[in-house]
Every structure is written in structure tokens, then in C-alpha cells.
Amino acid sequence: MxxxxxxxxxxxxxxxxxxxxxxxxxxxxxxFSSWGNALTTVVLLGFVVWIGIWFxxxxxxxxxxxxxxxPECGKGQGACWALIGEKYRYIFFGSFPYEQHWxxxxxxIAMLAMLLLSCDRRMWxxxxxxxxxxxxxxxxxxxxxxxxxxxxxxxxxGLVAGGxxxxxxxxxxxxxxxxxxKALTIVGGIGLALRIVGVIPAWxxxxxAFSYVETGLWGGLPVTLILxxxxxxxxxxxxxxxxxxxxxxLPLVKGLxxxxxxxxxxxxxxxxxxxxxxxxxxxxxxxxxxxxxxRALVAVILFAGAYIAEIIRGGLQSLPRxxxxxxxxxxxxxxxxxxxxxxxxxxxxxxPPLINTFIGFFKDTSLVLIIGIxxxxxxxxxxxxxxxxxxxxxxxxxxxxxxxxxxxxxxxRYSKYLEVELNKGTRR
Amino acid sequence: xxxxxxxxxxxxxxxxLRSVNKWFGQFHVLTDINLSVKQSExxxxxxxxxxxxxxxxxxINRLEEHQEGDLIVDGITLTNxxxxxxxxxxxxxxxxxxxxxFPHLTVxxxxxxxxxxVKKMPKKxxxxxxxxxxxxxxxxxxxxKYPGQLSxxxxxxxxxARALCMRPKIMLFDEPTSALDPxxxxxxxxVMTELAGEGxxxxxxxxxxxxxxxxxxxxxxxxRGEIVEQNEPETFFNSPQNERTxxxxxxxxxx
Numbered sequence: 084m085x086x087x088x089x090x091x092x093x094x095x096x097x098x099x100x101x102x103x104x105x106x107x108x109x110x111x112x113x114x115f116s117s118w119g120n121a122l123t124t125v126v127l128l129g130f131v132v133w134i135g136i137w138f139x140x141x142x143x144x145x146x147x148x149x150x151x152x153x154p155e156c157g158k159g160q161g162a163c164w165a166l167i168g169e170k171y172r173y174i175f176f177g178s179f180p181y182e183q184h185w186x187x188x189x190x191x192i193a194m195l196a197m198l199l200l201s202c203d204r205r206m207w208x209x210x211x212x213x214x215x216x217x218x219x220x221x222x223x224x225x226x227x228x229x230x231x232x233x234x235x236x237x238x239x240x241g242l243v244a245g246g247x248x249x250x251x252x253x254x255x256x257x258x259x260x261x262x263x264x265k266a267l268t269i270v271g272g273i274g275l276a277l278r279i280v281g282v283i284p285a286w287x288x289x290x291x292a293f294s295y296v297e298t299g300l301w302g303g304l305p306v307t308l309i310l311x312x313x314x315x316x317x318x319x320x321x322x323x324x325x326x327x328x329x330x331x332x333l334p335l336v337k338g339l340x341x342x343x344x345x346x347x348x349x350x351x352x353x354x355x356x357x358x359x360x361x362x363x364x365x366x367x368x369x370x371x372x373x374x375x376x377x378r379a380l381v382a383v384i385l386f387a388g389a390y391i392a393e394i395i396r397g398g399l400q401s402l403p404r405x406x407x408x409x410x411x412x413x414x415x416x417x418x419x420x421x422x423x424x425x426x427x428x429x430x431x432x433x434x435p436p437l438i439n440t441f442i443g444f445f446k447d448t449s450l451v452l453i454i455g456i457x458x459x460x461x462x463x464x465x466x467x468x469x470x471x472x473x474x475x476x477x478x479x480x481x482x483x484x485x486x487x488x489x490x491x492x493x494x495x496r497y498s499k500y501l502e503v504e505l506n507k508g509t510r511r
Numbered sequence: 512x513x514x515x516x517x518x519x520x521x522x523x524x525x526x527x528l529r530s531v532n533k534w535f536g537q538f539h540v541l542t543d544i545n546l547s548v549k550q551s552e553x554x555x556x557x558x559x560x561x562x563x564x565x566x567x568x569x570x571i572n573r574l575e576e577h578q579e580g581d582l583i584v585d586g587i588t589l590t591n592x593x594x595x596x597x598x599x600x601x602x603x604x605x606x607x608x609x610x611x612x613f614p615h616l617t618v619x620x621x622x623x624x625x626x627x628x629v630k631k632m633p634k635k636x637x638x639x640x641x642x643x644x645x646x647x648x649x650x651x652x653x654x655x656k657y658p659g660q661l662s663x664x665x666x667x668x669x670x671x672a673r674a675l676c677m678r679p680k681i682m683l684f685d686e687p688t689s690a691l692d693p694x695x696x697x698x699x700x701x702v703m704t705e706l707a708g709e710g711x712x713x714x715x716x717x718x719x720x721x722x723x724x725x726x727x728x729x730x731x732x733x734x735r736g737e738i739v740e741q742n743e744p745e746t747f748f749n750s751p752q753n754e755r756t757x758x759x760x761x762x763x764x765x766x
Contacts, residue, residue: 408574409611413625413677414600416593423624427615 153472163475167482170466174483177302177462186293187305190225193218194308202497204504215316226305228293234286235278242271298376302457304486306376310448310458314383315441321384322391327421329396340392347389353453355382360454379451387444394436398429431505438498442491459483517728522549525681525712526571531580533566540566541577542736550680551710555723555744558733559759564716567733568683571714572603585680601629604674608686610666612658618645618669619654622676630677637676644672648702664695668702675706682706684715718763724748732756 103111115121145161148168156163167174176187197218200206206214224230245267252260277283328340347355359382360375367373402425410420430437449460457465463483467476526548533541540563548554556564569575570582573589573596582589584599612621622641626632632640645651648668650661658666667687674682684703688696700722707713707726717723723730723744730747732740732755740753748764751757 403609403611405607405609405611406613409605409607409613411574412572412600412603412605413673414597414629415625416597419628423628424613428613431615 153474156472157474162478164478166466166472166475166478169472170469170479171482173303174459174463174466174479175303177306177457177465178300179296179302179305180294180300183294183296186225186228186296187301187303190222190305191308193221193225194305194312197222198312222305222309224290224292226296226301226309228295229289229291231290232288234283234288235275237288238271238274238278240271241267242275245269245271298374301376303462304459306451306456307445307448307459310380310383310451311441311445314380314387314448315444317384318387318391318444321388323395323426325388325392326395326399329392330399344389344392347386348393352382352386352447353450355386356450356454358382375454376456379454379456383444383448383451387440390440390444391437394433394440395429397436398431398433399425401432402428431502434498434502434505438494438501442494445490445494446487459486519549519552519728522551524548525550525585526714527581527583528570529581529583531570531577531582533563533570533575533577533579540736541570544580544738546731546738548681548712548714551712552728553707553711553713553726554715554729554731555727556714556716556731556733557718557720557723557759557763558739562733563736564733565685568685568714568716571681571683572600572605574605597629601677602679603681603683604677604679605683606667606670606674606685606687608689610658610663610670610690612666612670612673614658617655617657618650618661621658621669622673625673625677641672641676644675645669647675647705648672649698662695663691664698667691667695667699671699671702671706681712681714684713684717686716686718688717688719720748720764732759734759 102108114124141161143161145159146164147156147159147161148164150156150163150165153163153166156165172181172184175191176184179187197214200214201211220230245264248256248264249261249268252264256264274283278285325340325344328336329344331337331340356379359378363373363378406424406428407420410424415423448458451458452461452464460483463479466479467473524547526546528544528546531541531544532539544567546567556567558564566575570577571584576591577589585602587595587599589595589599612618613624616624619638619641622644623634623637626637626640627634642651642654645654648671650665650668653661653665653669658669661669671687687703688699691699696719700719703713703715703722704726713726715722715727727744729741730744731738732747732751732753734755740747740751740756742752747756748760751760
């Protein structure tokens, strides 16, 4: 730096060689720099134009946008978009009661709003908790129609929230805040104990807003979104714990984590889903019934957790030893070292492979078809079964692919943005 | 120019090593180390690479575990007890060869992290202390930058300030200038000399013999895991007793 300034003062520094600017210059440099390149450009351009014209002709010029049924639609030369117009509500919302379709629609909107808000870095604090609590509440209230929160849940939340606040903020927070944490912990703990002993009956907060719709009737986009979102939201912290456990010095913890990761990675997701759907009920006592949808979600969480754990382990290993040593030498304890120094750096490093896995799992949720759950791709598939509209698979798959592309490409762009955003300042 | 030698005999002992032994696998890296450091004493440790000098000072804050012997720091005996280790680490600051600043935090955040989380100091107070320390190492204007935006010398001065932020009784320096470009060595050594003048107890692993002459109360020469020779700098440099010391000094002083 100083050297360049010095030379400039001495009048010896020269400007960088100029390149021809503008679109024409760019074209000449990149596409027509030699006879060979020019020829390749022309041939490929011709090919692209040919395909483009063919597609526009099929998808727009000769397409049928309105038709009463399949055969009528087939009279046209091009695509049959009337099929999408006829079936889009089934593709989006599956077997959800037809006249109630506004509910999954708003549930999807609530989830998208929740996800979009979470993307903003300014929300990464207590606001995130509020966003997800409200978003999840709205989503599931709309989907189920009624929700029941047992008293036990409130006690548990009080105990956990109070306990964490008490432990983490001790000595930092004001006495008043600590008092609130203590009160929460004590009320939660005592309440939970009394509930378990049986002094307090099984009270609960019931909200009956709409008619009840069981998960068996859910389908389409909300299913894909719920499975992917909540699957990954729970798999992420679980994967972090697994990754940390795998690097633990305690042989038992390490062994359990390694065993779990290797076991889960060693089997296909489909087999895990079948196990969750067919075999798990055999082991449970008769009469107890865990919802099929929940079982699929748990299978996704376990599976994704193992993969995320290995990605995060890669991030942990990429950190220089000095970072651990510096944190140790300052007297930070394990929890502080991990949460303040190690994870923030390790997670930054693994954003690209992490989002890659997220995108993969977003699409892999389609495998739940195997246990009879209809996600977006599977409802699209079902729409083809109607004999009145037989013979137009291309249109439906292009439609489904377009929707998937919107989601996956958004994630990919966000990954890019996040990488730049989080590395601001740390790169020269 | 002979420096006035300070009388430390009355000062309390803050670090005591009694026949400390350590092995890396089968390699005997520290052999029967006996060393006692008085309060506000400055010790420079030198020796050829692989002689165990870094390992020695890293044992003092338990970045390395010794297997035999007693190690007492500020009245606390080092054991496997995590509470003991954390107590000692609160009293002992360390500066590394490769700075080891946290790249995802600003300079200010690097400095206030430990006071806030370990000492539970209010953030405002920690920031005031951090600012005064940054002024002392002469880079207050860099407080809001990230370590990656600073030069090596500036980063090492931040690292020193970061260690001082915990108000340690003892400072360990593990080759603090070895990773620096030559023109930046002086700015770091100046800060260290100043710190020594304020009465800090310092253990410094370094090959900066000028610094040792100017600042050290005692120079220790280590080779093959042993303390071969120790003496006040004047005697150490002018009339070394041991053959190995003579060879080593010959190699580093006349190249």
C-alpha cells in the first residue's frame, strides 16, 4: 500500500491497461475473440433460439388455456394449461376440505412471512422467538382448526425459559430480571411437579377457531413447507449438538453421537420413513397412536440432523487451534467458548454446504409419499390420475418444477447474500 | 550501560514450579523444571526450537497439562478441577505468536468479551476500560474495525490490550513478535516494555535479545526440555557458563 503511494508520488505509477468498455467491448472480448469462438457462438446461439421458439410456440402460441376436459384440450397443438387451471387447487392444497382452502392458503402465507422475516439479520434476536411463536401458532391453528395447549406445556416453558435466563444472565442482568427468571423457574418447576403427582388435573387451553381437519387430509404446498421448515428448524440445533458431541472428550457422548450419525447416514431416508410409519407403531403399546405426519417429521429431523452434524463438524475442524486456545486462555467456560467464539465462526464457514443440504431436504420431503402423505409433488402427480384429463404430464411437471425452482433458487440467492453479509468487515 | 538490578527478594512468589515433568506421547518435553517467579519479575525464556519453552509457559495457564510435579499459580495449585483452571486463567493473560484475535468480532468486542462474560462486568464499564487500554497501546481509532483490517503489529497490540482487559496479575507472551514483519516488531516491543515498567509480572518467550537485555530481571535458557542456565541478563549474555548456551547465543547473536 505504502509502496504504491510512494511510487505515485514519484510519478512512476501507471494506470492499469484499459479495456474496451460497453456491451460491444464485452461481446468482442468474450464471444468473438477469434474465428473459432465466433463460430461456436453463432452455432450455439442458433440452437438456443431454435429451442426458445419451439417452447414459446408450444407453451404460449398454440397452448389451450380454457377447456372443459382433456380430449377437448388435446385438440390444440400446444400445451394444455387448462389442466392447471382445473387442478391447481388440488395441487396446492391436496385433500383439504375444498370450501376451506383459504385456511391452508393463509397458513402458507403465514409461513412464508415468517421465513422471509427470519431472513433479515436485524431480526436475529428476541424478535425471532416472537416471529416463530406467532407464525407457528397461526399456521397450525389454520391447518388443524383447533389447538389444545395442556397446562403441562406452560409449566415446562416457564421452567426452561426461566432456568436458561437464570443460568446465562446471572451476574449480568439487573436484580429485577433475575427475580423474574427465578419466579418463572420456581412456578414452572413446582407446577410441573404437582401436575406429575396428580394434584393439578389435566387442564388445558383450548382454542376452537375452525372445524378440525386431521393431518391425513393435509396435502400439497403446506405439507412440503411444514415438513421442510420444521424438519430443518429442529434438525439444525440437533445437528449442532451432534457435531459438538462428536468432538467431545467424553467417550460415551462421543460414541453415542458417532454411532447415531453413522447409523442414520448408512440407511436411506425412505427406509427410515417406512420404519417410522410401519415399525414404530408395533413397538408402542396398543392404543397409543402417534400421528403419521408427526412420525414423518421426526424421521426427517433425525435424518437431516445427522447430515447437518457432519457439515458443522467440517466447519468446526476448519477453525485454527488458536481460536480455541485464546478462548480458553481468557477463562471462558465451554458453553461461552462454543456459543460466542466457535459456532459463530464455524457456521459462517459452512453456509454454502448447509444451504445446499437445506435445498436437498426441501426436495427430499417428496419421499413421504412412500408412507401415504401427499406433499406438493405428490398432489401434482395425483392430479394426473384423473381419466378426464389424462395425457398431459409435461404441463403439470413444468408447473410443479417452476414452484420448486422459486423456493430453491430463493434459498440459493439468500445463501449468497448471507455469505457476503456475515463476512462484511472480516474480509479485507 | 548496566541496568540497575532490582531487588526482588522481598516480593511474594506468584508462580512456583516444582519438578514439573511433561511428555508428548513418549517424548519427554519438560524434564524436572523448577522455577519460581516473584511478583513483578520479568523473565525471558529463550532456547532453540523444540526446547520446550512454549510448552513451559503454556503449562502455567493449563493450555498444556503437566503430568508430574506441582504447579502453583497465585496460590492456586493446578489440578484437573475446572474451577481451579478457570480461576487461574482469570489471573493470567496470554499473548500468542499468531495473535488469535476473534475475526468475527470487532476490536472493541474482542476486548470486552472476557470482562463481560467471565468477570460479569457491566458492558459500559468494560468498554471504558477497553478504550483506555486501546489508548495505551496507541490504537484507539481502530476500536470499531475488525481484526482482519489491521496490520500484524496492530493486531498484536490489540491482543495485548485484550489480555490486559481482564486486569491479570501475570502476563504470558508466547513469541509475540515472531509472526510480525520486521518493521512492526518495535511497536509491539515498545508496548511490552511500557507494561514491564508498570510492574507487571511477565514471562516472555522470545528471541528478541535486545528486549531481554533492556527489560528482563532474569533470562532462562532452555534446551531439550531442561532449564540449562538462568541468570540476570548482563551475566547471561556476557559470560554464559554452559557450552550449549554459548553455542546458542553464538548462533543468534552473530548471524
